[in-house]
Amino acid sequence: MRTRQSLEKVEQINFPKIKMESDSHKFAVYFPSKKIYIARQLGVMIYSSVGILIVIGFFVYIVFVIFKQKRLSEMKTDFINNMTHEFKTPIATIHVSSDALLKESTSTNPDKVVTYAGIIKDETNRLKGQVEQILKIALVDNAKNKLSKESLDFNQMIRDITDNMMVRIENAKCKLDIHLDAKYAVVEGDRDHLVNVIYNLVDNALKYSKENPYLRISTYNKKSKLVVEIEDHGIGIPKESQKHIFEKFFRVPTGNVHNVKGFGLGLSYVKKIVESHHGKIHLHSIPGKGTTFTIYLKTHRI
Numbered sequence: 001m002r003t004r005q006s007l008e009k010v011e012q013i014n015f016p017k018i019k020m021e022s023d024s025h026k027f028a029v030y031f032p033s034k035k036i037y038i039a040r041q042l043g044v045m046i047y048s049s050v051g052i053l054i055v056i057g058f059f060v061y062i063v064f065v066i067f068k069q070k071r072l073s074e075m076k077t078d079f080i081n082n083m084t085h086e087f088k089t090p091i092a093t094i095h096v097s098s099d100a101l102l103k104e105s106t107s108t109n110p111d112k113v114v115t116y117a118g119i120i121k122d123e124t125n126r127l128k129g130q131v132e133q134i135l136k137i138a139l140v141d142n143a144k145n146k147l148s149k150e151s152l153d154f155n156q157m158i159r160d161i162t163d164n165m166m167v168r169i170e171n172a173k174c175k176l177d178i179h180l181d182a183k184y185a186v187v188e189g190d191r192d193h194l195v196n197v198i199y200n201l202v203d204n205a206l207k208y209s210k211e212n213p214y215l216r217i218s219t220y221n222k223k224s225k226l227v228v229e230i231e232d233h234g235i236g237i238p239k240e241s242q243k244h245i246f247e248k249f250f251r252v253p254t255g256n257v258h259n260v261k262g263f264g265l266g267l268s269y270v271k272k273i274v275e276s277h278h279g280k281i282h283l284h285s286i287p288g289k290g291t292t293f294t295i296y297l298k299t300h301r302i
Contacts (some may be wrong), residue, residue: 005274027039029236031054034103036056058135067068069197073097075160087127090123090124090126090127091123091127091200093097093119093123094119094120096123097116097117097118097119097123098116100112101113101116101117101120101131102272104286126215131280145195146275147189147190147193147277148190148192149189149190149193150188150189150190150191151186151187151188151189151300152186152187152188152189152192152194152208153185153186153227154182154185154186154187154219154228154297155180155182155185155219156185157191157194157195157198158178158180158181158198158217158219158228159178161195161198161199161202162176162178162202162217165199165202168206169206169215172206172209172210172213173211173212173213174212174213174214174215175212175213175214175216176216176217177214177215177216177217178217178218179216179217179218179219180218180219181218181219181220182220182221182226182227182299184221184299185219185226185299186299187226187297187298187299187300187301188277188298188300189277190273190277190299193225193276194273194277196269196273197269197273197274197295198228198230200266200267200269200270201230201270201293202215202217202230203266204266204267205230205231205232205234205291206232207236208232208234208235208252208291209232209233209235210235212236213232213233213234214233214290215230215231215232215234216229216230216232217229217230218231218233219232221299222296224297224298224299225297225299226260226296226297226298226299227294227295227296228294228295229292229294229295230292230293231290231291231292232290232291232292233289233290233291234290234291235287235288236251236285236287236288236289236290236291237283237285237287237291238252238287242283242285245266245283246268246270246271247268248268248280248282250267251266268273270293274295274297277298278297278298279294279295279296279297279298280295281293281294281295282294282296
């Protein structure tokens with residue numbers, strides 16, 4: 001048992017004096033640190049909520065990345081399948097034509113030799129064009145470091161391109177309207193890449209058009225910019241596909257149009273080249289009515 005002396009040494013707790021009225025009795029408990037206690041409890045709740053939000057945000061981001069990678073993987077698979085098909089056809093044609101040339105009955109007939117040799121040449125050029133298209137995309141990521149810029153008259157360049165493509169335009173029975181109204185049409189750019197840009201857009205306009213297609217190429221100035229428009233009255237691009245049109249490997253479903261060939265690389269290349277020249281490209285398309293690509297480039301006034 002504790003002695004009286006030890007009890008006297010026990011520290012006493014001093015409570016604040018509470019004034020009591022003569023005719024009443026009250027009992028109170030005083031917490032001197034209740035605000036700090038509440039703040040601590042709220043702080044734990046806030047930190048917990050922030051942590052949960054971070055985890056949810058991270059989870060959503062992971063799901064987004066997974067779906068994006070899945071879609072890219074599917075597009076690459078489609079690209080490989082399409083490329084295999086595109087290469088297989090001309091290779092098979094070349095193989096058959098070569099076998100025919102080796103036959104004695106063909107080798108003694110000059111007309112047949114010329115025919116099969118022409119087939120082999122055409123299919124070889126086709127393969128060459130497909131390989132070059134793939135190589136252009138492989139190099140375009142470093143286009144800024146490889147651009148060989150010079151002063152180019154864009155109006156004259158468009159005239160040259162359409163002249164070189166005139167046979168194909170006429171064979172397609174395409175009505176071509178050219179309106180080169182830009183007073184300032186000189187730009188600093190890489191001729192080869194910019195020629196490929198216009199060629200790709202014109203090529204798409206012809207491929208994705210129905211019978212007797214219409215093509216309009218125009219230039220004009222807007223403030224300090226050269227504006228180039230390539231308009232067609234083709235099948236158009238579905239609204240859900242327009243946001244993906246400049247993505248690598250993406251190809252617009254063509255419905256009943258089965259003769260459209262390619263790798264889904266052309267428009268990705270076009271966008272990167274335009275942007276490497278500090279320009280912009282916009283798309284306006286109405287399904288069933290046509291598509292317009294608009295390019296904005298800075299002019300070099302001389």
